Amino acid sequence: xxxxxxxxxxxxxxxxxxxxxxxxxxxxxxxxxxxxxxxxxxxxxxxxxxxxxxxxxxxxxxxxxxxxxxxxxxxxxxxxxxxxxxxxxxxxxxxxxxxxxxxxxxxxxxxxxxxxxxxxxxxxxxxxxxxxxxxxxxxxxxxxxxxxxxxxxxxxxxxxxxxxxxxxxxxxxxxxxxxxxxxxxxxxxxxxxxxxxxxxxxxxxxxxxxxxxxxxxxxxxxxxxxxxxxxxxxxxxxxxxxxxxxxxxxxxxxxxxxxxxxxxxxxxxx
Amino acid sequence: xxxxxxxxxxxxxxxxxxxxxxxxxxxxxxxxxxxxxxxxxxxxxxxxxxxxxxxxxxxxxxxxxxxxxxxxxxxxxxxxxxxxxxxxxxxxxxxxxxxxxxxxxxxxxxxxxxxxxxxxxxxxxxxxxxxxxxxxxxxxxxxxxxxxxxxxxxxxxxxxxxxxxxxxxxxxxxxxxxxxxxxxxxxxxxxxxxxxxxxxxxxxxxxxxxxxxxxxxxxxxxxxxxxxxxxxxxxxxxxxxxxxxxxxxxxxxxxxxxxxxxxxxxxxxxxxxxxxxxxxxxxxxxx
Numbered sequence: 001x002x003x004x005x006x007x008x009x010x011x012x013x014x015x016x017x018x019x020x021x022x023x024x025x026x027x028x029x030x031x032x033x034x035x036x037x038x039x040x041x042x043x044x045x046x047x048x049x050x051x052x053x054x055x056x057x058x059x060x061x062x063x064x065x066x067x068x069x070x071x072x073x074x075x076x077x078x079x080x081x082x083x084x085x086x087x088x089x090x091x092x093x094x095x096x097x098x099x100x101x102x103x104x105x106x107x108x109x110x111x112x113x114x115x116x117x118x119x120x121x122x123x124x125x126x127x128x129x130x131x132x133x134x135x136x137x138x139x140x141x142x143x144x145x146x147x148x149x150x151x152x153x154x155x156x157x158x159x160x161x162x163x164x165x166x167x168x169x170x171x172x173x174x175x176x177x178x179x180x181x182x183x184x185x186x187x188x189x190x191x192x193x194x195x196x197x198x199x200x201x202x203x204x205x206x207x208x209x210x211x212x213x214x215x216x217x218x219x220x221x222x223x224x225x226x227x228x229x230x231x232x233x234x235x236x237x238x239x240x241x242x243x244x245x246x247x248x249x250x251x252x253x254x255x256x257x258x259x260x261x262x263x264x265x266x267x268x269x270x
Numbered sequence: 271x272x273x274x275x276x277x278x279x280x281x282x283x284x285x286x287x288x289x290x291x292x293x294x295x296x297x298x299x300x301x302x303x304x305x306x307x308x309x310x311x312x313x314x315x316x317x318x319x320x321x322x323x324x325x326x327x328x329x330x331x332x333x334x335x336x337x338x339x340x341x342x343x344x345x346x347x348x349x350x351x352x353x354x355x356x357x358x359x360x361x362x363x364x365x366x367x368x369x370x371x372x373x374x375x376x377x378x379x380x381x382x383x384x385x386x387x388x389x390x391x392x393x394x395x396x397x398x399x400x401x402x403x404x405x406x407x408x409x410x411x412x413x414x415x416x417x418x419x420x421x422x423x424x425x426x427x428x429x430x431x432x433x434x435x436x437x438x439x440x441x442x443x444x445x446x447x448x449x450x451x452x453x454x455x456x457x458x459x460x461x462x463x464x465x466x467x468x469x470x471x472x473x474x475x476x477x478x479x480x481x482x483x484x485x486x487x488x489x490x491x492x493x494x495x496x497x498x499x500x501x502x503x504x505x506x507x508x509x510x511x512x513x514x515x516x517x518x519x520x521x522x523x524x525x526x527x528x529x530x531x532x533x534x535x536x537x538x539x540x541x542x543x544x545x546x547x548x549x550x551x552x553x554x555x556x557x
Contacts, residue, residue: 020360027357028375031433034390035382037400041393053398096287103280111284114291120483120539121295121532122491124508128515128528129298132305135521152294155287184275215385215494216508220515229385236498240389248386255381263370 035252042245061242068243074231075247081143081227082211085150090204092151093158097199098192100159101166118156126153127220134221141223149221150211157210158203165199209255299532306525316521324526332510332527339507340534342421343490346428347436350485351478353429354436358477359470362444373441376434388427388498395423395499419501427495432488436481443477444470482542487535507531 045058066072100111130149134141173195177187193200215229222230232244306324310316329336361372379387393399395417405411417423447470455465493508500506507527514524 017360017364020356020364024357024360024372027353027433028372031376031379031430034387034394034430035379037390037394038382038386041390053403054400092286092290095283099280099283099287103283105280105284107281107284107288111288111291114288114295118291118295120487120536121299122487122535124491124493124511125299125302125528125532126295128511128524129302130294131515132302132521132525133294133298136301136305148294151290155290159287209380213380213383216492219512229383232383232385232389233494233498236389236392244386248382251383252381256378259374259381263374 038245039249039252042242042249044242044245046242061246065243065246068241070226071228071231071241071243071247074226075228077143077225078212078228081146081150082208084147085154085211086204086208088147089151089154089158089207090200093155093203093207094162094196094200096155097159097162097203098166098196101163101169115156115159118152119160123153123214123216127217130217131220141221142225145221145223146218146225146227149217150207150214153214153217154207154210157206161203161206162196162199165196169195212251302525303529305521306529308522310522312519312521321522324522325530328523328526329530332507335505335507335510336527336530338504339490339531342425342428342504342506343486343492346425346432346489347482347486349425349429350433350436351482354433354440354481355478358437358440358444362441362447363449369445373438376437380434384431385494385498388431388494391423391427391430392418392498418499419503421500421504423499424496424504424506427499428489428492431492431495432485435484435488439480439484440474440477443474443480447473479542483539486538490535491531 040054042061043057043059044054045056045060047055096111099105100108100115127149130145130152133139134145139145169192174187174191177191178184182190213229214227215233218227219230219233226234228247232240235241235244304318305316307318307320307322308316309319309321357376361369365372382390394401396402397416397418402411402415402417406413406415451469451473452465455469456462460468491508493506493512496504496506496509511524511527511531514520514527518524
């Protein structure tokens with residue numbers, strides 16, 4: 001790395017690097033712009049239903065955060081669904097990841113193919129086809145069908161995350177545990193699981209993030225149940241209330257804070 | 271006994287996940303294909319008539335939106351590739367110890383809901399919003415200048431929303447390139463440009479492939495950007511499928527359109543994969 005940098009350290013190279021550095025920041029600023037707008041308009045003292053022009057600073061929307069019943073209910077639904085989907089996906093996906101990462105068995109090829117298909121199927125098609133199934137099967141649509149759909153699209157991601165971890169695992173660790181008299185279950189609980197835990201946690205977080213953010217698939221299978229993204233899109237025409245911005249801001253702050261704490265903690269450990 | 275259990279282990283582990291994928295992915299897609307070939311309406315019910323002609327009918331009716339989606343998705347993907355590559359390159363080779371900080375900053379938008387981010391662009395670009403209104407008051411742009419409800423807004427929204435999915439795989443591929451390989455190229459008298467084109471670029475192609483896969487599919491089928499930023503003249507196939515399913519309840523037409531969309535995208539992927547080697551596809555997908 002340093003050698004390359006030294007060799008490339010001609011005048012032109014350094015100027016190029018500086019330009020690329022500035023360019024990277026430019027894109028990051030662009031990526032962050034809508035976040036800034038979202039946060040800002042949570043403080044907007046709007047006078048009309050339209051919340052597009054800046055009319056002064058207020059904390060009123062933070063005080064009246066839970067005043068819109070439909071919105072609050074949608075947020076609660078989103079959280080409940082995300083928790084249920086995360087737990088289910090993490091368990092099923094970890095088992096599948098273990099099977100695919102560890103064993104060669106009949107059905108491994110087809111499982112890998114199904115995972116590839118799940119990742120490359122457009123969300124829209126996934127939602128539409130699930131709707132076809134639920135309509136044909138006369139299934140009542142609601143919380144349960146949303147959870148089914150969310151587990152489906154998150155499953156492949158959890159599986160590949162765990163599988164990557166399992167593949168990198170040294171099998172002699174488990175052999176050693178068994179040689180020392182540990183049962184299959186104890187070996188799994190005390191050796192395998194702790195070793196693949198970072199993959200499991202990463203997969204679980206991904207599942208939660210995918211679930212709470214999903215609009216496209218959910219909008220097909222929700223029936224009359226609303227979720228946070230669904231409620232927001234539903235109120236675009238009549239104007240988004242500033243409470244949406246406040247909730248978005250709080251979720252953003254919480255998520256970013258958790259990610260930073262997690263990164264700092266894992267750096268300490270390493 | 272123990273040996274039997276050990277032989278069964280992979281099947282037991284794979285069973286719940288495999289079943290879930292079979293029942294909620296394969297069966298629904300098969301159901302959708304069968305619904306496409308039915309005729310009828312919501313009131314009188316649908317019956318299986320193997321009406322193959324439906325594919326031609328829906329294409330004749332909606333080919334504008336179909337082609338528009340592929341064009342918008344394609345343009346957005348190319349822009350993302352051009353925008354993402356230099357950035358991924360700089361982070362992988364030049365950001366040093368602060369790599370993870372830059373990656374975190376690129377992932378920051380994911381802590382805000384996808385629809386909320388898109389709506390924020392709507393706020394920002396609105397005719398009376400905080401950008402256009404002051405510019406118009408200053409006379410810098412004409413009164414009839416819009417960004418919302420234009421093609422630019424939709425493609426811009428797609429690029430914005432899916433860009434991190436392009437940056438990350440390219441970054442991962444570039445990060446794996448051993449700097450000594452570049453050194454070797456330079457020792458063999460390759461210039462900076464040659465070393466890049468003949469060494470770094472080929473090694474990063476799996477990342478480019480994964481990035482294109484992860485952006486072209488969602489961008490082409492995305493209904494949200496067109497709905498929120500596009501107005502009425504930029505309707506994409508996703509919006510049509512929505513309307514047919516949930517407003518018109520024309521399940522056969524909607525199923526036929528969804529099926530065609532999936533078929534077109536899958537064929538595209540496999541043609542593209544052939545060009546790069548199937549192994550690469552599975553590997554890229556597995557990451």
